[in-house]
Amino acid sequence: MNTDTARVVKKIGETRDITSLFIDGYGEAFGKRRAGQFLTLKLLRDGAWSRPHPFTISCAPEDPLLRVTIKKLGEFTSMIPDLEEGAPVIVSGPYGLFCKDIDAHKDIVMIAGGVGITPFLSVLRHFRNIHADNRVLLLWSNRSMEDAFAVEELAEMSREMPLRVVHNLSRETEASALSGYAKQAYPQVYYEPGRCSRDLIRKYLPAAGPAMFLCGPPPMQDYVLGEIAALDMDPGIVQKESFTWKASG
Numbered sequence: 520m521n522t523d524t525a526r527v528v529k530k531i532g533e534t535r536d537i538t539s540l541f542i543d544g545y546g547e548a549f550g551k552r553r554a555g556q557f558l559t560l561k562l563l564r565d566g567a568w569s570r571p572h573p574f575t576i577s578c579a580p581e582d583p584l585l586r587v588t589i590k591k592l593g594e595f596t597s598m599i600p601d602l603e604e605g606a607p608v609i610v611s612g613p614y615g616l617f618c619k620d621i622d623a624h625k626d627i628v629m630i631a632g633g634v635g636i637t638p639f640l641s642v643l644r645h646f647r648n649i650h651a652d653n654r655v656l657l658l659w660s661n662r663s664m665e666d667a668f669a670v671e672e673l674a675e676m677s678r679e680m681p682l683r684v685v686h687n688l689s690r691e692t693e694a695s696a697l698s699g700y701a702k703q704a705y706p707q708v709y710y711e712p713g714r715c716s717r718d719l720i721r722k723y724l725p726a727a728g729p730a731m732f733l734c735g736p737p738p739m740q741d742y743v744l745g746e747i748a749a750l751d752m753d754p755g756i757v758q759k760e761s762f763t764w765k766a767s768g
């Protein structure tokens with residue numbers, strides 16, 4: 520295990536409740552990280568270190584700073600937007616096997632719900648950096664585009680590599696209006712209303728049996744796996760990451 524006292528060197532507000540932190544001063548073990556892995560983070564508050572909380576490293580493994588992209592939920596994550604640049608943090612890791620060997624698959628389907636996009640952002644940023652030719656379909660569910668981030672970056676990636684991005688939005692009118700714009704500027708970016716249903720999956724699913732990866736809130740995962748089963752596909756082939764986090768001790 521690797522535990523390092525590091526520093527927040529930059530902070531970006533991604534949406535109204537999602538913030539990215541860029542961390543420097545981490546130890547050697549992170550230099551060997553793979554796309555999709557996570558770290559644990561401790562913050563200093565009132566002179567004492569917090570308990571560790573897990574967050575996916577959302578940047579590419581070759582990027583010089585560690586980046587974590589964190590949604591505000593409870594006590595710990597509510598402190599993130601107020602962190603000052605230069606704030607000390609303790610990071611441990613890297614941990615996890617999600618997306619391990621993902622690059623071995625020619626056709627890849629990534630299904631994300633909300634901030635569950637972070638492991639896929641790491642993989643896609645890596646693929647872009649190494650000019651990978653893996654064909655990727657990203658189905659990303661959010662309530663609206665206000666909840667999405669890295670949108671332009673993903674759109675640009677869709678012009679640079681074999682990537683199709685489907686923004687799956689529960690606010691139907693917005694999704695319809697955006698479709699026209701997307702077709703002109705970014706032919707491989709799509710906007711679809713509603714949930715990540717069997718019809719939506721069927722519409723975009725590549726013909727050649729792709730490797731499938733899923734990361735999102737548990738109810739969303741259950742729904743998507745049910746829809747995949749309804750397509751006569753085995754939900755067991757889907758590799759999953761759960762962000763479920765229970766503080767202990």
Ligand SMILES: Cc1cc2nc3c(=O)[nH]c(=O)nc-3n(C[C@H](O)[C@H](O)[C@H](O)COP(=O)(O)OP(=O)(O)OC[C@H]3O[C@@H](n4cnc5c(N)ncnc54)[C@H](O)[C@@H]3O)c2cc1C
Pocket residue numbers: 557572573574575576588589590591592593594595596597615634637638736761762763764766
């Ligand atoms: C492997 C792994 C990777 C993760 N990567 C990321 C990441 O990249 N970005 C990110 O924002 N989060 C990520 N998480 C989730 C993150 O660790 C938790 O959201 C965070 O630790 C919650 O701490 P908190 O004290 O703010 O909230 P808590 O006080 O623990 O929870 C606040 C409220 O939110 C609910 N809640 C907590 N977590 C979730 C959840 N995941 N989904 C729905 N409701 C929840 C709780 O039940 C509670 O009601 C990851 C978790 C794991 C296990």
